[in-house]
Structures are given as structure tokens and as C-alpha cells.
Amino acid sequence: MLMSKEAVWLWYPGDFEIHQGMLQNFKREERGMGWPAYWYIDDCNRNVNFKRHYDLKESTQFTVLAKGTGYVDVNGTKYRLNHAINCDAGATDIQVFVGNVQGLPTIYIVGEIIKSDSGWLASNFVTTLPAGHDILYTDRNQDPNGIEYRTEKVVAKAQQAVDGGVLYDFGRAVNGTVTVKTNGPVTLCYGESETEARDVEMCYYKQSDVTATTKVRKRAFRYVFVPHCQLGDIELTAMHEYIPKNNPSSFTSDNKLINQIWNVATETLNLCSDLFFIDGIKRDRWIWAGDAYQANFINQYSFFNEDIDKRTLLALRGQDDIKQHMNTIVDYSMLWVIGVLNHYQMTGDREFLKIIYPKLESMVQYFIQQTNEHGFIYGRKNDWIFVDWSEMDKQGTVAAEQILLLEDYKTIMTCGEVLGKDVAGYQAKYDQLFKNLMKYFWDDEQGAFIDSYESGKRHVTRHANIFAILFDVVDENKQQLILKNVLLNNAITQITTPYFKFFEQDALCKLGEQHRVYQVLLDYWGGMLDRGAVTFWEEFDPSQHGKDMYAMYGDPYGKSLCHAWGASPIYLLGRHFVGLRPTAPGYQTFEIKPELSEFHHLHTVLPIKGGTVTVVKDQHQLSVTASRAGGTLIVDGQRQSLEPNRTAVVPV
Amino acid sequence: MLMSKEAVWLWYPGDFEIHQGMLQNFKREERGMGWPAYWYIDDCNRNVNFKRHYDLKESTQFTVLAKGTGYVDVNGTKYRLNHAINCDAGATDIQVFVGNVQGLPTIYIVGEIIKSDSGWLASNFVTTLPAGHDILYTDRNQDPNGIEYRTEKVVAKAQQAVDGGVLYDFGRAVNGTVTVKTNGPVTLCYGESETEARDVEMCYYKQSDVTATTKVRKRAFRYVFVPHCQLGDIELTAMHEYIPKNNPSSFTSDNKLINQIWNVATETLNLCSDLFFIDGIKRDRWIWAGDAYQANFINQYSFFNEDIDKRTLLALRGQDDIKQHMNTIVDYSMLWVIGVLNHYQMTGDREFLKIIYPKLESMVQYFIQQTNEHGFIYGRKNDWIFVDWSEMDKQGTVAAEQILLLEDYKTIMTCGEVLGKDVAGYQAKYDQLFKNLMKYFWDDEQGAFIDSYESGKRHVTRHANIFAILFDVVDENKQQLILKNVLLNNAITQITTPYFKFFEQDALCKLGEQHRVYQVLLDYWGGMLDRGAVTFWEEFDPSQHGKDMYAMYGDPYGKSLCHAWGASPIYLLGRHFVGLRPTAPGYQTFEIKPELSEFHHLHTVLPIKGGTVTVVKDQHQLSVTASRAGGTLIVDGQRQSLEPNRTAVVPV
Known part of the structure; x- marks a missing residue:
């Protein structure tokens, strides 16, 4: 929030984010080529008028930069701009x-x-x-x-002479x-991996004649590999660039x-977020709504950076004016809407809600324009019904799109009521859609939702x-039916993308399957660490070794080795193991419902709006401290209110 | 038209014109301040994809700049861009x-x-x-x-020592x-006038420390006046900048x-048109739809420059997406539509019509959205119902807006049928509007249209x-009623702006009042020449003298002394005295119906699409030559077909 007495640079609302977002989406580079994002890209307004009325009690002076x-x-x-202007006392329209x-x-006005x-x-x-x-x-x-x-x-x-050149490892x-x-x-x-850097022909980034x-x-x-060079010939220094952010969270066990x-x-999350949540730092460097949606959830349990969230939204x-769906993907637009709700629940920021609400409403209206007589949203020409990279009957x-639309209706109702x-x-839209979702997509025999009812295949x-x-x-x-018939049913095709693994692990935890998810953390993310990862990858397949590990999308180095959604363990641990979540916007009330049987000892600090929660487990004792009022600790079904900065101790 | 075998720079259609138009609308300057146009301004697309399919009979090479x-x-x-790319024979998608x-x-592709x-x-x-x-x-x-x-x-x-400085007159x-x-x-x-240049305090443009x-x-x-300087102290040279254009027209009498x-x-017209028709070269330098509409008509009888017309449209x-009316003015949007029709009638350019048609149609649909149950177009909040700077019951x-809307319906029907x-x-829209226009706005007693029927004032x-x-x-x-009751009726408030004088003179000529209009040419435009004008002004009031001549809009030098609509005598002479007009698109057929009784001797060449018409009057003999087929000469009601390059001679 703006301190009302500090001057700041001003612009038409959204323009800074749209303009910088445009620049971000043009930053991709591959093998000497620029690779602009392949969708319609807006820019800021070119022509802006700022105005304000003052009733001046005395004469004053100001300068507009x-x-x-x-x-x-x-x-x-x-x-003129940039020249001091004198104003007499009285009603003044500027x-x-x-x-x-x-x-x-953009303008900055200097004055008393x-x-x-x-x-x-x-x-x-x-x-x-x-x-x-x-x-x-904030500075002139x-x-x-x-x-x-x-x-x-x-x-x-480390510096190492290899292949007739020198390999630099920045660690x-x-x-x-x-x-x-x-x-x-x-x-x-350059390489995210040693293999890539040493592949002089095919590495993603290369610059000659430097x-x-x-x-x-x-x-x-x-x-960085420098071919045709000997140790000591040259000196190479890297300069990392970043926007500093505060990290109130910690986790040791x-x-x-x-x-x-x-x-x-x-x-990983830190690197994938400067001004915006981007997918990855090497490739694509684009702002994808699906990736940003997940980064938003992870951010809530680590940096709690509201600004990156707002800029990205x-x-x-x-x-x-809506020209097309975000990144051309219908479900990404729908996740964006839910992201607005999550941002509000995380921050309780009514001011931002006021700014975003007209854009939220026109987005939902845009969906409604592409619903049929059942209330079902369908894809039009050039709309991408993505859901996931997976065999699916489309x-x-x-079905998946209808469930997102239901949540979008809930979002607009919740946010609209706040304002x-x-x-x-x-x-009524919600009710019709819900009724028809259950009628057409829920399969009683299979005890699950089918992908499509129109095809007749009834595929799950x-x-x-x-x-x-x-x-x-x-x-x-029905939750239990889905758990049994789908999530724990090996006959149903496995989720293969880390993007959807995020949602799957989230759902499993929600159904109390923390133990399974804990094993996934150790195997999948632990597996990357075994391969020497310093950041988490876009995707990891334990069966792949050597050069194959780095290939994706048909490109030998197409895989991003620092990818925002790779940071999802933070969310899973914070939300489902520590069990912290807001129960009213901005954590006005919140609960901590720990599921920490996997840990003997644990010390974690997690952010809440305007404070932190500290959870310490020491064998059979749990100590929980919130720096703010509003918290409830739930252990074994017992609810206990938390006093600010007073540690509650319970046996576990 | 593009020669299909020449390479040119390519862009998303309209983007060049929109981007350069944006730059044009930010070029205004006043007393050390930039003065951006005060309306919403579009820019070009930021992200563009070009594509084409080739069936290559042989291998080939090309480079994309x-x-x-x-x-x-x-x-x-x-x-990569800027590098030669080899292609094998066969089906090739680029x-x-x-x-x-x-x-x-924008791109340029070099290749065989x-x-x-x-x-x-x-x-x-x-x-x-x-x-x-x-x-x-067209060049790489x-x-x-x-x-x-x-x-x-x-x-x-001339250089002249005055006021302790030197005044340069570039003539x-x-x-x-x-x-x-x-x-x-x-x-x-600087000054368009000597008075302005010598007014060191208040001149419109000034640059110090040069x-x-x-x-x-x-x-x-x-x-240009240089204060505090003596003759011979400095040397001042001006460098005029222009885009050359062909002028096929001439007029001597x-x-x-x-x-x-x-x-x-x-x-005057030449100076007010480089890439676009602008209102004036000193002030505003903006692209106004009303001004451009008139420039389009004048251009048709002088430079016949189709490119400026197309760029301006x-x-x-x-x-x-339409954000607001052009220059915020409802009638300007409506004149723009009619301008498209005039461009088509002048050029017969179906290719351009295809490009502009979707924009024409959405513009007309935009009007329809602001019509009421009678079919009348009304102004919404922030819409400017301008018509003219005049006392009018709004x-x-x-009424004036409804008549423009009628012509817009005719335009969309004519252009749509062509395609x-x-x-x-x-x-049906036209019929309803026409019926209601006559019912509500035609006043039988006064034999004229009233401004507004809702006010009850019945003001004409x-x-x-x-x-x-x-x-x-x-x-x-009714034409004769209007002529008698309105145009020749001194009790009806006179037109005071040169903008609307254009329409008035046009209407008078159309009703055969060339003799009156000839006097106006001599008095009004001749009057400016008497004052030493080297270009025609935005406005001229013969009763003003000295410094007062240059004031407008409350600014001592606010009047533009080189203003596009000042060039309207070209249109009036060409259209209504020489009597040339297309009777089918692109002058496929055209007529010349001279009304030259004011002249004893006259020699004029006027452009038509793809040619010229030469009209010579020598006392009582008229010789008319068209370089192209399709012409009809009409003298005293007698029609005569013109053979290409064969001079028709008739007594007058």
C-alpha cells in the first residue's frame, strides 16, 4: 500500500505492469534468435491525463517530472514540465x-x-x-x-580444462x-548443465567474438564453456541481477x-520471480497464467510477496478489451480468475480488488459468451482447451473446464460481494452449470467424472x-469414490507433467494422503538433488540419465532446469504438512492443522498477512506461535485459539 | 498499387499508418511545451506473424530483414533473421x-x-x-x-535590422x-507572420541557447527573428522538409x-500533407477527421494523391476496437465514413476497400448502437456533437447528425455491394431514419430543417x-425552398467558420450559384492575398487588421496561417466551375459540365484516375481533352462522349 504522504511515480493503472510484461514476453532467446511469445501482446497507453483538485490554504510550489x-x-x-510552478491559495484544478x-x-510531482x-x-x-x-x-x-x-x-x-577449452562452474x-x-x-x-555448456553446437545460448x-x-x-582457450588465458566473472525480496519463511527438520x-x-521460486512470476529463467521467460497461478500459491508460503502477485495478475x-484467452488457453484465463480470489484471500487487499474487479468481471463475461445451452464452456476457433499435456477425450x-468455470462463478460472487x-x-449460472456437470459428466458406474459426454467414450x-x-x-x-476409483487407481493414466502433479499432490493431501505425498517429495524432488540440481527442473523422469535428462519438446536442451512450479514442495509442506491456511481474507482468521507425523524434529516459520507463524515439533511436543491474533490451532480435532506471540504447546 | 514482383516492407495492415499517425498527433509544440492530442491514441501491434506458402520448383535462397x-x-x-536461408524445392511454409x-x-525479404x-x-x-x-x-x-x-x-x-535584432524573411x-x-x-x-516572429515574449515557437x-x-x-544581434553577426539557413508528390493539375485564366x-x-495543401492530411503545419499538426475529409476533396482536384488519402483514413x-469517436467528435466519425466512399468513387480501389471495409462496418455498427427508437443518433457522455462552432440548438x-448518418448508411450499402x-x-435503417428525419426535423412552415425538435424552439x-x-x-x-429560406436568407445566422464555409460554398455551387461563390473566392481568398498571404489561413475576417489578424482561440498567435481547408478554392473551381466529377468509381465514367461564364480565357488540367482532363476556354470556344475513355462533356444540356486524346470543341 502507498503511504499517502510519500510521492511515487504515477501512471494509468495497469500500464506499468502491461508494458513491463510486454517487455518480459519479448525476452526469450534461443540459439541467436529472439523468440517472441506467440500470442497477442498488449502495450501500455500512449497518451495519459492525470488530474486532481486541491483546496490550497496557502500558496505553494510544485514541479512535474x-x-x-x-x-x-x-x-x-x-x-511546462520540469519547471517550478507557483500556485496561489484557493481552489486549484491541476x-x-x-x-x-x-x-x-509516467509522472512524479515534487512539492510540499x-x-x-x-x-x-x-x-x-x-x-x-x-x-x-x-x-x-518512489524516487524522483x-x-x-x-x-x-x-x-x-x-x-x-571451479574452472576446468576440457575439450580444448575451459569450463567455468559458478556453482x-x-x-x-x-x-x-x-x-x-x-x-x-552457456549451460544450465555442464553437458549443455560443453555442447558448442547445440547449447541454447552462445555469443561469439566477445x-x-x-x-x-x-x-x-x-x-559457461569457452572453447579454444587454456586455463589462465582469460578471466570470467558473472554478475547476477535481481530485485531483492524479503523471505520471512524457513524450514528445518x-x-x-x-x-x-x-x-x-x-x-527456484526466487529466481523465477523479479517483477513477475515467469515460468523459467532460461526458457521461456514468459508470463504463463497456469505457471503464475501455481507460483502464487507457493509464494504465499515463502516470500509472501504481494507485489509480484499483483503485477503478474x-x-x-x-x-x-479482451482479444483472446491468456496465452491463448481457455483454462489459463479461468485459473487467472481463481488466482484473483486467492490473492484476495491471502492479502485481504480491497484496494487491489477494486482495481482488478472490472477486469475480473469482463473476463467472466467473456467466458459466459462462450457457454452453450447447458451452461458448458466450449472452445472456439483459435481457443486452446489445454488442461494438460495428456491423453484426454476433448x-x-x-469436464475439467466446467469445474474451473464453477470456481470462477464463486470467485466473482465472493469478490463482487466484498465490493x-x-x-x-x-x-443461477452456477446452479445450472453445477446441475448439468453432475448430470452429464458424473458417471455413477465408474464413480468418477468422465472427460467428455458427447463422444460417448465415457473416458476417465x-x-x-x-x-x-x-x-x-x-x-x-464422492471424494472417497474419486480417491479410490481415480487417484489411487493405477489403471487410470498417470499424471506425467509437473504442472498437473502440483494439483494432484494438492488434492491427495486434501484427502489426507500426506504420507504418499511425502514419498513423492523424497523421490521426485530428492531425485533431482541426487543429480546435482541447484534449482528444480521443469520435469524429472528418474529413468532418464546423461544427456537425455536435459531434452524436452524435441530439443536436446529444451528442458528448463530452474522452473517456478518446481518449487511446489514449499506449498505442499506449508499448506498440508504444517497445515496453515487463511480462513478469512488477509488471515483475519487462520488455522494451523499440522500433519507432521513424518517429522520427529521440525522448526518452521511461515508468513501470514502482517506476521508469521512459528511451528516447532520436538518429538512428541508441538509448539505454535503466531505473531498476530486470529489463529486457531487444530490438533486431533481439538481447536485452540492462539494469542498473539503466546506459544501454545500441545502433545502430539 | 503494389507491383506484384517488387519487394516492399511489410507490416500488419494499418499498423504503419496507426503508428505514424500516433507520432504525428504527438508533434504539436507550443511555447516550449509538448501538446499531445487530447484523445485516446492507438499504437501499432507489438507482435506480428507473417506467413506464406510456396510451391518451389527449384531450390532457392532468401534473407529476412x-x-x-x-x-x-x-x-x-x-x-535467424538477417542470415541467408536455403530452401529445397517442394511445398514450403514460411x-x-x-x-x-x-x-x-516490419520485414523485408530479399530473394529471387x-x-x-x-x-x-x-x-x-x-x-x-x-x-x-x-x-x-521499397528498399531493403x-x-x-x-x-x-x-x-x-x-x-x-530578406534580412532586416529591427528591435535590436535581425529579422529573416524566407519569403x-x-x-x-x-x-x-x-x-x-x-x-x-519564429513566426508565420512578421508580427509573431518579432514578439519575443509570445511567439509560438522559440528556442534559446542555439x-x-x-x-x-x-x-x-x-x-525568424534573432534578438540581440546585428546584421552580419550570424548566418541563418532554413532546411525545408517534404515528401515529394506529383501535381498533375494546373489552372491559368x-x-x-x-x-x-x-x-x-x-x-497550402501541399504543405499540409506529407504522410497524412493534417490541419495545419504550425498548429495543431494533428490529424482531424473533419479537416482530412475536406482535404480529401481538394486533393482529388490537385495532387490526386491516393496514398495520403489511404494513410489518413x-x-x-x-x-x-473503437474506444471513442474520432477526435472525440461524433460527426467527424460520420464524415470519415463518407470519406471512404469518396475515396472509392475517386479511385475505384477495390483492394483498399477490402482492407477498410471491416473497419467501416464496425464504425457504422458503433453508430447504430447509439441510435434511439426513431433511428436518430444521439450523443452519449463524452461524445462531442460538434457540427460547427456556431449557435445551434443541440x-x-x-438534424445535421441524422443527415450524415443517412449518407453513412448509403456508404455502407454502396461499399458492401461492391464487395x-x-x-x-x-x-431498413435508412428508410426509418429518412422517414423520421422528415417527420420530426422538416418544418413545412419555415421550409427548412430545424436543428432540434425536442427543445420546441424550432430554430433554423x-x-x-x-x-x-x-x-x-x-x-x-425542397432544395429551392432551402436556397431561398436558408442559404440566401440573411435573417439566418451566417456561417462564420471556414470549415463550414467549405460545405456552404459546395452547396451553393450545387444549386447553380457559381456567380456568388466566385465573388467569395475573390473577396475572402483574395483578401488574404491582399494581406501578403503566401499560404491560406485557418480563418480570415476582412474587418481585422494588424496584430488582431493572427489571434484565435484566445491566443494572440493561435491562428494557423497555413491551414489545409484554406485550399478549398481548388475543389470549388475544379468541381463546380470546370465541372469535372466521376460518375462511376475510379472515373470509369466521368462528366465535365463547365460553368465558366466568369472566365474569358482559361487553361486548366485536372487529374482523373489514370489520366487528366484538359479544358481550354478561349472567348466563346471551349476545347476539352481527356487522356482516357469514359468522359462525357455536357454543355447547355447537350451531352457529348469524349474519345481519348481527341479534343472536343464546342461553342459557349
Whole structure:
């Protein structure tokens, strides 16, 4: 939240996020080629008007700084930007007009009374709204058209003469630049893995003719291989770039592997989030709504960074007119809606809800325009009904999409009611869709949801059934049917993507299967650590070894080795083992329902809105401390209110 | 039209015009301040995909040049931009992906067989259309993000020591830069008039601290005054910038004043049109739909430049989603629609009609959304019902707007039928609107249209009545009533703006009042020449003298002295005195119906599509030659077909 008395850079709300999101989606690089995201990409408004009324008790002076061309209007008289303007006491209407033909139109007003704090409106000459701002841009000397990264020099942990060149191992994932002290030009071959860096032909990033003065593009890597070079010939330094963020969370237990998983997951999420949640730091570097949705859940249990969440939601949604589904994927648009609800439940941020609500509503209306007589959402030409990379019967309308739409209706009703909006119409939509979902997609014989009813194949996959658990679409009886007939039924095709594994593990935990999920943590994430991972991968198949481990999408190094959803153990541990969750928006009330039988000793701190919860398990004793009121500890069905900063101790 | 075998720069259709139009609307400057246009401004798409299929009979090579980041995809394999790509014979699908974060994404393909000629499609990932291009960008070394102006050095016609400084008179309107040879820094004070340049405090443009190396901003001026300087101290040279255009027209007669009016009008239109028709070169430099509409009509009788017309229509319309009316003015949007019809009638250009038609149709649909139960179009919040700067009863719906809407319905029906579109629904809209216009707005007692019927005032102004004449809404009987009761009735408030004078003179000529209009030419435009005008002004009031002549909109130098609509004598002379007009699209048929009794001797050449018409009057003999077939000469009601390049001679 903006401190109302501090000046900040202002813009048309959403424009900073949309403009920087556009830049982000153009940052992908592969083998000397730029690879723009393959969907419609919005940019910020070019022409913006800022205005505010003051009733001045005394005369005052102010100066408007701006990125762009324009002028200041005070009570109908024009003044220049960047020059001090004197105002007499009395009613004063100020307008600032700024156009920027290439970047973000933005202003900063320096003054005692008149300044760019909260209270300014911004207009794109169609819609007028409270001006937008960002916590990162509070100084008059800044320019919100650029990102100010903190830098950290990283020295190679090891240098090794191989293949007639030198391999540098920085021992960690670096997202930044490289400087070279060299006499002659050299070639830099990058790799997230050693194998990739040493593959001079096929490595993803390569830059030739690099001298000491060459501007080296920002890239993500752990290794750099310099061919045709000897140890000592050159000096290579990496400069990691990042936006600092606070991490209130920690996790240590008697299982060192789990501890390492927590820490590597934290590093992974940290790297995949600067301004926005991106999928991965090497490839794609794009903002995908599905990936961001999961990052949002993980973030809630680690950095609790509300700003990245908000920026990502605004960037994904783009300008008000909807041209196509997010990343072209219908289910991603629907997850975005649920992400708004989760952000509100996590933060209780009504101000942001006010900003996002019109965009939320038009998004839901966009869905409604593509529903049929049963209320089922269907894909139109150029819509991608994705759900997952999996064999699925997608003939006609698809069950998984309907369950997301149900949750979207719940979202708009919940958010709308918070803001006092008229959301009466959505309940009927929900009821119709729910009734028809159960009528057409629930199969009594199989005790599960089928993918499609129109095909007649009555094929069952896990996806819709998992969503039904997560979004409380079925009663306890049907939950148990789904657990038995689908989730624990090996005859049903396994989930093969880490993207959907997130949802599956979440559902399993929700049904009390923490023990199974704990084994998955040890095997799947532990398996990556066995292979020397310093960040978690996009995908891991224990049966693959050597070079094969790095291939994906038909590319020998197509797999991203630092991928946001790889950090999901944080969410699973925090949400389902420690058992922390908000029960009212912004953790006004929250509960801790630990399921820690896998641990003998454990010490964890997890964030809540405006505070932390500390949970300590020492053999058969559990100590829980919340720094804020509102908490309830639930152990063995016993509920106990938590006093702020008073440790509750219970036997377990 | 594109020569199908020449390579050109390609972009998403409309993007070049929208992007350059955006830049144009940010070029206004006043007293050290930028003055962005005060409406919503679109920019081009940021992310574009180009594609084409070839069936190659032999192997070939090509190279894709691009402004932006991206890659080339040939049958599913990625290749770099700017590098030669080899293709084997056979079926070949080529896609080029280009993102540009600041400017226009555009490509040029160099190759023997595969090249950027006609046949490429462009997509913004929502809509796929034939790629756009422009006759100005045909060379691989160009960049459509910039405008390549031709320059012309202009030496001051006179230097004069006044007011302790030196006044330079360049003797003509210059739109360009200034270079100064000077020992110390000087101040440049510009003026379209001597009075303005010498007003060091209040002149519109001023630049201080100018040395020999200062980059001086492009401005429009005739005079430059350098204060605190003596004759010989410095050397000042102007560099006029322009895009060359062909002028097939000429006009000489025994009336030297009329000849001079024609030539100064030509100069005025020439200056107010480089890429686009703008209102004026000093102020506003914006693309106004009303001004552009009139420039389009004048252009048809002088430069016949189809490209400026097309660029202006595309820039004004912007991206497909309509955010607001053009320049916020409802009647300007409606004039834009009629401008599309006029462009088609002038050029017969079906290719352009195909490009603009979807934008035309959505514009007309936008109007329909703001019609009431009578079919009358009304203004919504933030809509500007302008019509003219005049006392007018604008309560409720307004007659002038309804007449424009009638012509818009005619436009969509005519254009839609050319392209075989379904336009059946518009006739009913037209019929309802026509019926209600006559029922509610025609006043039988006054024999004229009233402004508003809802107010009960039954007030008559000229505007709706003029439009009714121009757009053939009334029969001959009512035309004569309007002529008598309105146009020639001094009790009806006079038209005071040159903008609407254009329409009034046009209507008077249409009703055979050429003799009156001839007097207006001599008095109004001749009056400006008497005051030393080298270009025609935004407005001229013969009663004003001295400094007062230059004031407008409350600004001492707010009047534009080189304003596009000032060139209207060209249209009036060509259309109504020489009497040339197309009677089928693209002058497939055309007529010449001279009304030249004001002239004893006259020699004029006027453009038609793909040719010219030469009309010579020598006392009582008229000689008419058309370079193309399709013409009909009409003299005293006698019709005579014109053979190409065969001079028809008739007594007059």
C-alpha cells in the first residue's frame, strides 16, 4: 500500500505492469534468435491525463517530472514540465498531459503540498481511474521505464580444462551478465548443465567474438564453456541481477533431504520471480497464467510477496478489451480468475480488488459468451482447451473446464460481494452449470467424472476429478469414490507433467494422503538433488540419465532446469504438512492443522498477512506461535485459539 | 498499387499508418511545451506473424530483414533473421515472427523467388489479413519507423535590422529546421507572420541557447527573428522538409487573382500533407477527421494523391476496437465514413476497400448502437456533437447528425455491394431514419430543417440544410425552398467558420450559384492575398487588421496561417466551375459540365484516375481533352462522349 504522504511515480493503472510484461514476453532467446511469445501482446497507453483538485490554504510550489512530452494545466493555464510552478491559495484544478511514443507515460510531482501521492486520477481519455504506482518507484531520479536490478558478483566455483577449452562452474544458477578479461575475442557457450555448456553446437545460448568491451546479453546459466582457450588465458566473472525480496519463511527438520528440498525450492521460486512470476529463467521467460497461478500459491508460503502477485495478475490480464484467452488457453484465463480470489484471500487487499474487479468481471463475461445451452464452456476457433499435456477425450465440452468455470462463478460472487457489486445473476449460472456437470459428466458406474459426454467414450482421466476435489465440487462420499476409483487407481493414466502433479499432490493431501505425498517429495524432488540440481527442473523422469535428462519438446536442451512450479514442495509442506491456511481474507482468521507425523524434529516459520507463524515439533511436543491474533490451532480435532506471540504447546 | 514482383516492407495492415499517425498527433509544440492530442491514441501491434506458402520448383535462397526481434520458421525449423536461408524445392511454409517493443514490427525479404512482394499474410495473433505496405518503403536499406524527407535549402529573401535584432524573411512557409552559423548562442523566435516572429515574449515557437551544433526542432515558419544581434553577426539557413508528390493539375485564366488563389491553395495543401492530411503545419499538426475529409476533396482536384488519402483514413480509424469517436467528435466519425466512399468513387480501389471495409462496418455498427427508437443518433457522455462552432440548438438529437448518418448508411450499402457483402439490413435503417428525419426535423412552415425538435424552439441554422443539399436528402422543390429560406436568407445566422464555409460554398455551387461563390473566392481568398498571404489561413475576417489578424482561440498567435481547408478554392473551381466529377468509381465514367461564364480565357488540367482532363476556354470556344475513355462533356444540356486524346470543341 502507498503511504499517502510519500510521492511515487504515477501512471494509468495497469500500464506499468502491461508494458513491463510486454517487455518480459519479448525476452526469450534461443540459439541467436529472439523468440517472441506467440500470442497477442498488449502495450501500455500512449497518451495519459492525470488530474486532481486541491483546496490550497496557502500558496505553494510544485514541479512535474515526466517521461514523455506534454504540459501541466493549472486552472486553465498551461505550464511546462520540469519547471517550478507557483500556485496561489484557493481552489486549484491541476491536470498533467503526458504522451510517450515508445514507453510508459509516467509522472512524479515534487512539492510540499502538491505531489504525486495517493489521490491522483489517471485517464487514457476513455476511462478515468485512481492512478497506478509501484513500491519500486518512489524516487524522483528513477525511470519506471527501466528495471533497477541489484547486482551480485559471482565468481566461478571451479574452472576446468576440457575439450580444448575451459569450463567455468559458478556453482549456482545465475541470471545476469558475464564480463571477460581477454586479449582476443572468445566464444561463450552457456549451460544450465555442464553437458549443455560443453555442447558448442547445440547449447541454447552462445555469443561469439566477445571481447572485454562487448555488451553481453543477460542470460540464465550455471556453466559457461569457452572453447579454444587454456586455463589462465582469460578471466570470467558473472554478475547476477535481481530485485531483492524479503523471505520471512524457513524450514528445518530432522530430514536433511526435505530441508534441502525446501531451500532449493526457495532458490527456484526466487529466481523465477523479479517483477513477475515467469515460468523459467532460461526458457521461456514468459508470463504463463497456469505457471503464475501455481507460483502464487507457493509464494504465499515463502516470500509472501504481494507485489509480484499483483503485477503478474495485471500483466496477464492486459488492457480492458479482451482479444483472446491468456496465452491463448481457455483454462489459463479461468485459473487467472481463481488466482484473483486467492490473492484476495491471502492479502485481504480491497484496494487491489477494486482495481482488478472490472477486469475480473469482463473476463467472466467473456467466458459466459462462450457457454452453450447447458451452461458448458466450449472452445472456439483459435481457443486452446489445454488442461494438460495428456491423453484426454476433448470431444465437445470438457469436464475439467466446467469445474474451473464453477470456481470462477464463486470467485466473482465472493469478490463482487466484498465490493458491494451486483452479482445476483451468477448464482443461477452456477446452479445450472453445477446441475448439468453432475448430470452429464458424473458417471455413477465408474464413480468418477468422465472427460467428455458427447463422444460417448465415457473416458476417465485424473484431471477433472482432481479439480473437483480442489474446488469442493463433490461431497465427501464422492471424494472417497474419486480417491479410490481415480487417484489411487493405477489403471487410470498417470499424471506425467509437473504442472498437473502440483494439483494432484494438492488434492491427495486434501484427502489426507500426506504420507504418499511425502514419498513423492523424497523421490521426485530428492531425485533431482541426487543429480546435482541447484534449482528444480521443469520435469524429472528418474529413468532418464546423461544427456537425455536435459531434452524436452524435441530439443536436446529444451528442458528448463530452474522452473517456478518446481518449487511446489514449499506449498505442499506449508499448506498440508504444517497445515496453515487463511480462513478469512488477509488471515483475519487462520488455522494451523499440522500433519507432521513424518517429522520427529521440525522448526518452521511461515508468513501470514502482517506476521508469521512459528511451528516447532520436538518429538512428541508441538509448539505454535503466531505473531498476530486470529489463529486457531487444530490438533486431533481439538481447536485452540492462539494469542498473539503466546506459544501454545500441545502433545502430539 | 503494389507491383506484384517488387519487394516492399511489410507490416500488419494499418499498423504503419496507426503508428505514424500516433507520432504525428504527438508533434504539436507550443511555447516550449509538448501538446499531445487530447484523445485516446492507438499504437501499432507489438507482435506480428507473417506467413506464406510456396510451391518451389527449384531450390532457392532468401534473407529476412526485420525491425524487431524474432525468427524465421521454414517447414517447422527455425532460422535467424538477417542470415541467408536455403530452401529445397517442394511445398514450403514460411512464417516470420517479429516483435518490436517500441516501434513498428516490419520485414523485408530479399530473394529471387521468396521475397516480400504481394501474397504475404500478416497476423497479430487474433486476426490474419493480407500484409500492409506503402509505396514509400521499397528498399531493403530503409526503415519504415522513420520518415525519409526530401530537403530543400531555403535562403532568407530578406534580412532586416529591427528591435535590436535581425529579422529573416524566407519569403515562403518553411516546415523544417534551421541551422545557424554563430560565434555565441542565440535565440530563435519564429513566426508565420512578421508580427509573431518579432514578439519575443509570445511567439509560438522559440528556442534559446542555439549554437552551430544545437539540434533545432522541426517547425513551421516564414520568419525568424534573432534578438540581440546585428546584421552580419550570424548566418541563418532554413532546411525545408517534404515528401515529394506529383501535381498533375494546373489552372491559368485571364483573372490573375484567381490564378494566384489556385497556386497559393496548391502550396497550402501541399504543405499540409506529407504522410497524412493534417490541419495545419504550425498548429495543431494533428490529424482531424473533419479537416482530412475536406482535404480529401481538394486533393482529388490537385495532387490526386491516393496514398495520403489511404494513410489518413487508416490512421484516423486506428485499431479495430473503437474506444471513442474520432477526435472525440461524433460527426467527424460520420464524415470519415463518407470519406471512404469518396475515396472509392475517386479511385475505384477495390483492394483498399477490402482492407477498410471491416473497419467501416464496425464504425457504422458503433453508430447504430447509439441510435434511439426513431433511428436518430444521439450523443452519449463524452461524445462531442460538434457540427460547427456556431449557435445551434443541440437539445436532444440534432438534424445535421441524422443527415450524415443517412449518407453513412448509403456508404455502407454502396461499399458492401461492391464487395458482395450482406448489407440488406441497412436499407431498413435508412428508410426509418429518412422517414423520421422528415417527420420530426422538416418544418413545412419555415421550409427548412430545424436543428432540434425536442427543445420546441424550432430554430433554423444553415448546417443541416447545407448537408441536406450536399447529400441529396431533399427533392428539387425542397432544395429551392432551402436556397431561398436558408442559404440566401440573411435573417439566418451566417456561417462564420471556414470549415463550414467549405460545405456552404459546395452547396451553393450545387444549386447553380457559381456567380456568388466566385465573388467569395475573390473577396475572402483574395483578401488574404491582399494581406501578403503566401499560404491560406485557418480563418480570415476582412474587418481585422494588424496584430488582431493572427489571434484565435484566445491566443494572440493561435491562428494557423497555413491551414489545409484554406485550399478549398481548388475543389470549388475544379468541381463546380470546370465541372469535372466521376460518375462511376475510379472515373470509369466521368462528366465535365463547365460553368465558366466568369472566365474569358482559361487553361486548366485536372487529374482523373489514370489520366487528366484538359479544358481550354478561349472567348466563346471551349476545347476539352481527356487522356482516357469514359468522359462525357455536357454543355447547355447537350451531352457529348469524349474519345481519348481527341479534343472536343464546342461553342459557349
